Amino acid sequence: MNLLTIAWKSIRQRRLASFLTALSIGLGVMLMVLVLVIFGAVNSAFTQRSVGYDLIVGPKGSDLQLVLSAVYRMQPPIENLPYMYLEQLKKDRRVISAVPLAFGDVTEAGSFPIVGTTTEYFQNEFMPGRNFQIRGSRINELFDAIIGSEVARQNQWDIDSKFAIIHGGAESGDVHEEEFTVVAVLAPTGTANDRTVFLNLEGFYAIDGHTKPVEEIEKRMKDFYAADPERLESALKQLESYKAEEAAGGHAHGHSHASPDAMKEVTAILVRTRPETPFDAISLSAELQKGFQAMAVNPVRPIQRLVTGLLGNIQKALVVLTGIIILVSGVGIFVSIYNSMSDRRREIGIMRALGAGRMHVFGIVLAESALLCVGGGVVGWLVGHGLAIAASPWVIRQTGLLINPWALNSWEVILFPVLVGLAALVGFLPAMTAYRTNVADALSS
Amino acid sequence: MSLLLERIRKSYREPGGRRLPVLGIERFEMTQGEQVALLGSSGGGKTTLLNIISGILTPDSGRVIVDGRDIAAMHEVVRDRFRASKIGIVFQTFNLLPAFSALENVLLGMSFSGKGVDKAFARQLLERVGLGHRLNHSPQKLSVGEQQRVAVARSLANKPVLLLADEPTANVDPSNQQLILDLIRDTCRDHNVSLLMVTHSMEVAGVFKRVEKLQEFNRPELCLQEQTV
Numbered sequence: 001m002n003l004l005t006i007a008w009k010s011i012r013q014r015r016l017a018s019f020l021t022a023l024s025i026g027l028g029v030m031l032m033v034l035v036l037v038i039f040g041a042v043n044s045a046f047t048q049r050s051v052g053y054d055l056i057v058g059p060k061g062s063d064l065q066l067v068l069s070a071v072y073r074m075q076p077p078i079e080n081l082p083y084m085y086l087e088q089l090k091k092d093r094r095v096i097s098a099v100p101l102a103f104g105d106v107t108e109a110g111s112f113p114i115v116g117t118t119t120e121y122f123q124n125e126f127m128p129g130r131n132f133q134i135r136g137s138r139i140n141e142l143f144d145a146i147i148g149s150e151v152a153r154q155n156q157w158d159i160d161s162k163f164a165i166i167h168g169g170a171e172s173g174d175v176h177e178e179e180f181t182v183v184a185v186l187a188p189t190g191t192a193n194d195r196t197v198f199l200n201l202e203g204f205y206a207i208d209g210h211t212k213p214v215e216e217i218e219k220r221m222k223d224f225y226a227a228d229p230e231r232l233e234s235a236l237k238q239l240e241s242y243k244a245e246e247a248a249g250g251h252a253h254g255h256s257h258a259s260p261d262a263m264k265e266v267t268a269i270l271v272r273t274r275p276e277t278p279f280d281a282i283s284l285s286a287e288l289q290k291g292f293q294a295m296a297v298n299p300v301r302p303i304q305r306l307v308t309g310l311l312g313n314i315q316k317a318l319v320v321l322t323g324i325i326i327l328v329s330g331v332g333i334f335v336s337i338y339n340s341m342s343d344r345r346r347e348i349g350i351m352r353a354l355g356a357g358r359m360h361v362f363g364i365v366l367a368e369s370a371l372l373c374v375g376g377g378v379v380g381w382l383v384g385h386g387l388a389i390a391a392s393p394w395v396i397r398q399t400g401l402l403i404n405p406w407a408l409n410s411w412e413v414i415l416f417p418v419l420v421g422l423a424a425l426v427g428f429l430p431a432m433t434a435y436r437t438n439v440a441d442a443l444s445s
Numbered sequence: 446m447s448l449l450l451e452r453i454r455k456s457y458r459e460p461g462g463r464r465l466p467v468l469g470i471e472r473f474e475m476t477q478g479e480q481v482a483l484l485g486s487s488g489g490g491k492t493t494l495l496n497i498i499s500g501i502l503t504p505d506s507g508r509v510i511v512d513g514r515d516i517a518a519m520h521e522v523v524r525d526r527f528r529a530s531k532i533g534i535v536f537q538t539f540n541l542l543p544a545f546s547a548l549e550n551v552l553l554g555m556s557f558s559g560k561g562v563d564k565a566f567a568r569q570l571l572e573r574v575g576l577g578h579r580l581n582h583s584p585q586k587l588s589v590g591e592q593q594r595v596a597v598a599r600s601l602a603n604k605p606v607l608l609l610a611d612e613p614t615a616n617v618d619p620s621n622q623q624l625i626l627d628l629i630r631d632t633c634r635d636h637n638v639s640l641l642m643v644t645h646s647m648e649v650a651g652v653f654k655r656v657e658k659l660q661e662f663n664r665p666e667l668c669l670q671e672q673t674v
Binding site: 440 | 492554
């Protein structure tokens with residue numbers, strides 16, 4: 001019969017006190033695991049696997065707002081870029097793909113963001129190594145739409161569902177007249193795409209009210225291409241002929257699908273550069289930074305800054321808090337074992353009389369402390385990850401966060417050595433009491 | 446020779462700092478397999494003597510030879526292991542551990558000897574004391590007589606050369622007294638184990654061939670004389 005077996009028997013003898021003390025350790029560890037799993041998912045969602053593009057190009061402004069609006073669809077867009085700028089960017093030899101996004105509206109039901117884009121968006125990987133899985137047909141008509149899995153689930157929409165959209169945001173209440181038809185549903189991606197409705201870019205431009213007055217466009221073009229007279233001239237020419245057509249009654253029905261490129265705008269452009277030359281993204285970004293037309297931001301860096309700067313500190317605070325809970329639970333184990341020592345004095349005396357050495361009884365008490373700390377910790381760790389597994393489908397549905405319940409955090413790697421250390425610490429004094437027990441006195445007590 | 450005590454002196458320090466003499470034994474011996482009843486009144490030093498023989502206490506001076514080795518001169522770690530392997534103890538209050546079953550209590554006695562546990566022998570011992578059918582019962586579920594029988598089996602678990610029994614029938618009902626007494630004596634005889642049984646009962650002592658009265662060979666005042674010298 002080894003020390004662990006003897007310690008286990010002793011734990012079972014005081015099963016209620018032992019259970020409660022191990023439970024407190026287990027709860028502390030479970031909380032720590034949940035904090036780490038959730039923050040791991042948040043961290044992962046907002047950093048390395050956020051987007052399958054190298055750069056996001058948008059108007060000058062806050063890089064964080066650009067990423068939050070273009071990738072996470074959490075913020076209103078900054079401003080728009082001329083569509084002609086997209087064509088200009090596509091010609092850059094460093095760019096292998098430039099996908100336009102036009103957004104700002106939301107669905108009437110559920111207020112899901114509307115994004116106008118091209119089929120290239122669905123052909124590219126939405127995050128490194130992962131392609132979209134689409135159920136349904138391609139966008140053929142002007143007002144066809146592809147919806148994310150969460151939009152489908154929450155609005156109970158499927159292929160052929162019809163819906164309307166609100167101009168500018170839910171608070172405006174300005175419902176567009178056009179009716180859209182769902183032609184395809186995306187499989188869950190664990191990204192903001194799940195909560196987005198995608199329209200044909202041309203359809204987006206065709207929505208009544210999405211065309212700005214030509215005078216305003218003209219002014220913007222003059223500002224935007226102030227340093228590029230050649231493009232400015234081309235743009236102004238297009239606008240002049242558009243004005244002439246309008247004066248002749250060519251757009252009486254209000255739709256602008258025949259509008260020239262100069263009349264169109266995009267909110268952001270997702271850019272992929274040549275993978276074999278990673279410096280391309282940096283040089284393109286630096287080049288745009290110098291100019292005054294647009295900016296190109298790394299989709300990861302601004303978010304990483306936010307996550308490490310804000311969420312990182314919250315995570316640390318919560319981990320420290322759960323660490324304190326575990327420490328307090330450790331004190332509970334100390335109190336429980338220490339209090340039991342006076343009751344167990346005779347037991348220790350008997351074991352010593354049977355030939356157990358001082359180190360034997362010291363080891364038995366220490367093993368008991370280790371079993372409670374590490375056993376409680378293992379159970380808490382398993383329950384924590386078990387809860388994460390059980391809750392992950394719900395979390396994905398509610399937040400779009402892809403939880404990996406078994407992802408090991410570096411804090412967890414040191415958790416068990418820390419628990420063993422805690423066991424040694426809280427078990428030491430009771431073990432010393434056992435070590436110092438006077439056998440003759442204990443037997444006569 | 447199984448046990449030899451020579452010039453044993455033992456005194457306790459009182460709270461005031463004075464020494465209280467307890468044992469002063471010039472010589473006491475037992476041959477291998479011998480069974481001796483040691484009669485003594487309460488507070489007469491019987492338990493102290495058993496603790497010294499078993500190595501739980503060390504004498505102030507003198508030699509305690511068990512199976513040819515001086516237990517009093519041993520380092521504590523060696524003495525603990527020696528006690529586990531050479532000396533069996535049966536207590537007045539049985540002292541079974543409540544967290545362990547009857548079989549486990551016997552196995553526990555084997556655990557500290559360094560010889561490893563022999564489950565088959567432990568079962569055999571419990572069968573020998575008539576508890577083959579109650580191996581997995583906890584002490585709380587055993588009668589007083591059964592508990593003492595487990596204690597007897599445990600004391601013999603490491604095949605000791607000497608068994609010390611401290612009033613083993615004092616807490617047992619009269620119907621079980623003779624049974625326990627016979628059991629201890631017969632088992633010791635069967636295994637050629639020397640038996641030193643401390644008792645204050647003349648009735649119990651009456652069944653032994655050799656009966657010693659502690660008062661007759663214990664002279665605590667010897668401690669004081671030596672201190673004066």
